[in-house]
Structure formats: structure tokens, C-alpha cells
Amino acid sequence: MTAAVPQRRVPVVVTGLGVLSALGRGPEPLLAAAAAGDAAFGAVGRFDVAARRTRRAAHLPGPAPRLAEALLDAIGDALGQSDSGTPPGGLLLALHSDTLTGAVVQEVTARARDRHGIDGTVRTYTGACVASSSALADAAAAIAFGRAERLVVAAGYLVEPDTFAVFDAGGALSRDGEVRPFSRDRRGLLLGDGVAAAVLESADSAHLRGATPLAxxxxxxxxxxxxxxxxxxxxxxxxxxxxxxxxxxxxxxxxxxxxxxxxxxxxxxxxxxxxxxxxxxxxxxxxxxxxxxxxxxxxxxxxxxxxxxxxxxxxxxxxxxxxxxxxxxxxxxxxxxxxxxxxxxxxxxxxxxxxxxxxxxxxxxxxxxxx
The missing domain is CATH 3.40.47.10 (Thiolase/Chalcone synthase)
Structure with a gap:
């Protein structure tokens, strides 16, 4: 039997990032809070939690933004930082699976095509808490082995009542209102807003168009x-x-x-x-x-x-x-x-x-x- 010949791999670089979290828009407020250990958890004011055992989460103040709009903003921020001269070859979306997922995918896909010319591969990932990391891995593999030159990965979840109720009923949410990883007396997780986008591309592509890789x-x-x-x-x-x-x-x-x-x-x-x-x-x-x-x-x-x-x-x-x-x-x-x-x-x-x-x-x- 002839041994398989390894495929040539090209380096994959990150040239643009966009993010919205409970700390606000952009990576700097998020990094500043994380570097200081300033948790963003507070009383849920977005919907009624009077009947819940846990009543805290990390979410933006006021009503939740529209998920499709938040995703498009994050994609726009990532592409703006990437300064992409030509449209990316596709969009990989990671979303929570519910009755609105299909409509969000359709809206984001159509408007990303109109705004940014993204008119290639579109995939949707709903694989629980590894959905967006799976999307990143698939995008990186496609670029590394020459199946794509530049791709956008985007993901979003905004704290909402149905999932909150399910996690609360299952006893997964922290009863003391804090998240304490690896600590004695930890009590569980708390939900948080998160919308993000990343532009991945081959190192050759970034070099040819003068883009500055972030990582x-x-x-x-x-x-x-x-x-x-x-x-x-x-x-x-x-x-x-x-x-x-x-x-x-x-x-x-x-x-x-x-x-x-x-x-x-x-x-x-x-x-x-x-x-x-x-x-x-x-x-x-x-x-x-x-x-x-x-x-x-x-x-x-x-x-x-x-x-x-x-x-x-x-x-x-x-x-x-x-x-x-x-x-x-x-x-x-x-x-x-x-x-x-x-x-x-x-x-x-x-x-x-x-x-x-x-x-x-x-x-x-x-x-x-x-x-």
C-alpha cells in the first residue's frame, strides 16, 4: 500500500475581528474587564425572572438588540479591520437553534451579500457550545488546504427567556449569582450576551493585499x-x-x-x-x-x-x-x-x-x- 502524501498546508491568519458583549461593542472593553477580573453579571432586566431560582446574567442594558443587526455590525467591524479589497469567499454562521434561526440566517446572508459582497459558501452551525469553534476549524481547514482564500466566521447569542428558563430549571445556573471556574464552592454557569465575527485568510492573501495579521x-x-x-x-x-x-x-x-x-x-x-x-x-x-x-x-x-x-x-x-x-x-x-x-x-x-x-x-x- 502506498503511503498517503500529506497535503501542502498554507498558514492561516486572522486579519479582522468584531465583537459585542455585555461590556459593549469592540474588543477593548471586553479585554479591559477580563484583564481586571471585573465580571459583567447583574440583575436580569430584559425579561421577567421572578419565578426563576437564578436572576443574574451578563447582558447589555435595556432591550436586547436584534440578533441579525448585531451579527451584521460585528461582520462589518471585522471586515473593516481586515480592510478586505475583495469580497470574502463565504460566511460560516454559528447560532442557537430555535424557531428564529432560519429567519436570522436568511436575513444575515442576504444583507451580508448586499453590504459586503459575501456571495460564496454559507454554512450554519448549531452544535451547542462548540458551534463557533467548529466553524473556525472548518474555515481554517478550507483555507489551509486551498479550498478557500478568505472566509468570515460569525456567531451570536443574546440572553433570552426560553433558554434562561431551561438552564434554570435544569439547575445549571449559578445559585449565588457568580461564576467561579475551578474554585471550591462553585455553583454553575451564568448566561451572557455574545456576538462576534472573525476574518480568516491565507497568509499569502494577506501579504499580497498588505493586510496586517492579528494572529x-x-x-x-x-x-x-x-x-x-x-x-x-x-x-x-x-x-x-x-x-x-x-x-x-x-x-x-x-x-x-x-x-x-x-x-x-x-x-x-x-x-x-x-x-x-x-x-x-x-x-x-x-x-x-x-x-x-x-x-x-x-x-x-x-x-x-x-x-x-x-x-x-x-x-x-x-x-x-x-x-x-x-x-x-x-x-x-x-x-x-x-x-x-x-x-x-x-x-x-x-x-x-x-x-x-x-x-x-x-x-x-x-x-x-x-x-
């Missing part, structure tokens, strides 16, 4: 462990495989990673599983590796969380301002990590990881490199 998407990994419909694999084996795959694809070693933006939503079982996955991959190196979960500041944006965290990790990598693991109370012996607990600025690392996991045992790892 590289150096590697990506995905796994499905199928351990349980909602409970994580206790040993984190699936997530560890995803991280290893991302490192292998990038041609890097665990020692090359300078920061990890963890998935950790503040759940009792999930955070332990992730800590064990990190121990499997990094071993003794974990004692010196800075780790935090930015969900402790901006909340969980469900299908949009991975892209929101990707944007934040890119800017943390560029600035050296590491996000604080907010809400922390005391060590949990089952999560022995080097957590970022105070405002910390370091020499910008060369590489960082951002991790996500979802119900059903889906796991993703995105490996970001300095531009």
Missing part, C-alpha cells in the same frame, strides 16, 4: 468522546485528545503554550474533567502554565462562546494582558492549576490555547499563534 490560527483539534448526553468524561480524555490534535497540527509541543483560556463554565463536574485533561497533556508543566476561564467575566454565550473567547484570547496574546479567573474563592484540590487570579501582564506569549466543550462529549481546541 495565526496555527492548529485546531476536535474530538467526540460520547461519554454521556450531558455529563463530561471524568478524566477529560476527549478534551485531551482535541488539545493534542491541535498541537500536532501546529507542529508544536506543550512547552510552546504560554496561556490557556479554559472552557470551564464553573460547573462542579466539568471543571474537574478539564483540569484532568490539562494534566494529561501538560504534565508537570501545568504548574507554571497560566490558565483562566473568561466565562467568569462575560458569561456563557452558548453557541457563540467559542468565538467570543477566540477574540478575547487573540487580544490577550497580542497585549500580554492575561484574563483573570474571576469569582475565585479558594483552591479545589481536584483542580490544581496555575490560575490567573490578579491582574497580570506578561511578555506576550508566542502561542495560546482556547478550549470549548459541549453536551454529548464534543470538544474543541484552537491554537492561536502570535502574528
Amino acid at each position: 495565526t490560527l496555527a492548529g485546531w483539534g476536535r474530538s467526540g468522546d460520547g461519554h454521556h448526553v450531558s455529563r463530561p468524561d471524568p478524566e477529560g480524555t476527549g478534551l485531551a485528545r482535541a488539545v493534542t490534535a491541535a498541537l500536532t497540527r501546529a507542529g508544536l509541543r506543550p512547552d510552546d503554550i504560554g496561556y490557556v483560556n479554559a472552557n470551564a463554565p464553573g460547573s462542579v463536574l466539568g471543571d474537574v474533567s478539564e483540569a484532568r485533561a490539562l494534566r494529561t497533556v501538560f504534565g508537570d508543566r501545568l504548574a507554571d502554565l497560566p490558565v483562566s476561564s473568561t466565562k467568569s467575566v462575560h458569561g456563557h454565550a452558548l453557541e457563540a462562546s467559542a468565538l467570543l473567547e477566540f477574540v478575547l484570547t487573540v487580544h490577550a496574546l497580542r497585549s500580554g494582558r492575561l484574563p483573570v479567573n474571576a469569582g475565585y474563592l479558594a483552591p479545589d484540590a481536584e483542580c490544581p492549576l496555575n490560575l490567573v487570579l490578579t491582574p497580570t501582564t506578561v511578555h506576550p506569549p508566542s502561542h495560546a490555547l482556547t478550549l470549548n466543550a459541549a453536551f454529548g462529549g464534543a470538544n474543541t481546541a484552537l491554537l492561536i499563534g502570535a502574528a
Whole structure:
């Protein structure tokens, strides 16, 4: 049997980012809050929560913006930063699946075509909390292997009553109104607004048109462990495989990673599983590796969380301002990590990881490199 010949890969770079979170529009308010550990959670005023056990979330004040408009704004911001001279070759959208999803996709697709000339591949991802990281990985793979030159990935979730009620009824929302990843006495997650967009393209394309890369998407990994419909694999084996795959694809070693933006939503079982996955991959190196979960500041944006965290990790990598693991109370012996607990600025690392996991045992790892 003849051995398969590896396909030539071209570097994938990030040339534009747009974001809207509970902290406002743009990455700087989000990074400033994360770097200071200033959580955005407050009383829900967008809809009635009197009958709910948990009554806090991270959302913009006032009524929710229209999701389609927020997505188009984020796409416009990302393309404006990218300064794309020619239209991207397609749009990949990650959205929460409900009765409005189809209408949002149709409106965003049509208006993105009219505004920005995006008239190529359109895909919609609704795969729970790894939807937007899956979209990023697919976009990067298409570019890396020459199937596309420039693509836009966008994702959005805005805190709304139906999902809030489901998570509250299931006991997933934090009863004390804070998110405390990897901490003793953590009580669960809180939802948050998140709308984001990223422009990915080949390094050659960016160079030819004089664009300034913000970062590289150096590697990506995905796994499905199928351990349980909602409970994580206790040993984190699936997530560890995803991280290893991302490192292998990038041609890097665990020692090359300078920061990890963890998935950790503040759940009792999930955070332990992730800590064990990190121990499997990094071993003794974990004692010196800075780790935090930015969900402790901006909340969980469900299908949009991975892209929101990707944007934040890119800017943390560029600035050296590491996000604080907010809400922390005391060590949990089952999560022995080097957590970022105070405002910390370091020499910008060369590489960082951002991790996500979802119900059903889906796991993703995105490996970001300095531009």
C-alpha cells in the first residue's frame, strides 16, 4: 500500500475581528474587564425572572438588540479591520437553534451579500457550545488546504427567556449569582450576551493585499468522546485528545503554550474533567502554565462562546494582558492549576490555547499563534 502524501498546508491568519458583549461593542472593553477580573453579571432586566431560582446574567442594558443587526455590525467591524479589497469567499454562521434561526440566517446572508459582497459558501452551525469553534476549524481547514482564500466566521447569542428558563430549571445556573471556574464552592454557569465575527485568510492573501495579521490560527483539534448526553468524561480524555490534535497540527509541543483560556463554565463536574485533561497533556508543566476561564467575566454565550473567547484570547496574546479567573474563592484540590487570579501582564506569549466543550462529549481546541 502506498503511503498517503500529506497535503501542502498554507498558514492561516486572522486579519479582522468584531465583537459585542455585555461590556459593549469592540474588543477593548471586553479585554479591559477580563484583564481586571471585573465580571459583567447583574440583575436580569430584559425579561421577567421572578419565578426563576437564578436572576443574574451578563447582558447589555435595556432591550436586547436584534440578533441579525448585531451579527451584521460585528461582520462589518471585522471586515473593516481586515480592510478586505475583495469580497470574502463565504460566511460560516454559528447560532442557537430555535424557531428564529432560519429567519436570522436568511436575513444575515442576504444583507451580508448586499453590504459586503459575501456571495460564496454559507454554512450554519448549531452544535451547542462548540458551534463557533467548529466553524473556525472548518474555515481554517478550507483555507489551509486551498479550498478557500478568505472566509468570515460569525456567531451570536443574546440572553433570552426560553433558554434562561431551561438552564434554570435544569439547575445549571449559578445559585449565588457568580461564576467561579475551578474554585471550591462553585455553583454553575451564568448566561451572557455574545456576538462576534472573525476574518480568516491565507497568509499569502494577506501579504499580497498588505493586510496586517492579528494572529495565526496555527492548529485546531476536535474530538467526540460520547461519554454521556450531558455529563463530561471524568478524566477529560476527549478534551485531551482535541488539545493534542491541535498541537500536532501546529507542529508544536506543550512547552510552546504560554496561556490557556479554559472552557470551564464553573460547573462542579466539568471543571474537574478539564483540569484532568490539562494534566494529561501538560504534565508537570501545568504548574507554571497560566490558565483562566473568561466565562467568569462575560458569561456563557452558548453557541457563540467559542468565538467570543477566540477574540478575547487573540487580544490577550497580542497585549500580554492575561484574563483573570474571576469569582475565585479558594483552591479545589481536584483542580490544581496555575490560575490567573490578579491582574497580570506578561511578555506576550508566542502561542495560546482556547478550549470549548459541549453536551454529548464534543470538544474543541484552537491554537492561536502570535502574528
